[in-house]
Amino acid sequence: MFEIDLRSREPIYEQLVEKIKELIINNVLKPDEQLPAVRVLASELTINPNTIQKAYRELEHRGYIYSIPGKGNFVKPAGLENNAARLIDLSKELKRTVSEMRYLGMTDQEIFALIQTSLSQDRR
Amino acid sequence: MFEIDLRSREPIYEQLVEKIKELIINNVLKPDEQLPAVRVLASELTINPNTIQKAYRELEHRGYIYSIPGKGNFVKPAGLENNAARLIDLSKELKRTVSEMRYLGMTDQEIFALIQTSLSQDRR
């Protein structure tokens, strides 16, 4: 279900967080859907259960999942709560990305087209 | 000249790379302009010269600066060479960012406006 690069300099648990976040954002993992059990996923990926747990706790801390002890970890339905700070960060990131694209020779038109594609697809 | 967060989980040399890259992309550091000497910057920031050197070598490897032994490190004028791979990465990053913004409740109009601002400013 998830693909991990053990040789990457990026920590395994960080890779997991990003992958799962991606699946949640793109609605592949539906709200309240149960995530794989810590031990199960650890076994599948051949990594330590503690590493999975660390990723799940991080995802919970960032507001993407919630856990019920004894039952499992579940996808948290998107709320409109503490998004202000995150949106500010994302805005900065977006501006950085666009700046670098222009620096590398991409024209405004090309960037514009790329963004429109991004906006029109994945529509929910 | 540069601000570093010693308490960050992000390595100092990585922070330096990002900051300096930022200044180069935004044309604050001009092409062929000399960067601070390794020992000078290390002294200013109260960190080890080796850490500065590591950042400079990384920037050189990424194509943002060049060095002349005995003279110094200098900003590399933007070429249109090996940008294809980097642009693909940036495109993916941009799509990820936009996806998450929409997930967090930002409307397409709002995202659109933000991007236009980003495109219209910093024009060279």
Next chain:
DNA sequence: TAAGTGTATTAATAATGATAGTACAGCTAG
């Protein structure tokens, strides 16, 4: 020549990611 520059090398330390093993508590199906 002297002082500044980049570069290379080795060693030691500190922080952190990852593993291993164990234990405990809640939930649920039989």
Next chain:
DNA sequence: CTAGCTGTACTATCATTATTAATACACTTA
């Protein structure tokens, strides 16, 4: 109720890496 699943907590250990420290050498320029 019991068995087996679930999450969670804890300790210890290992490996990797970031960082510092201390030198040393070669090139450039005044």
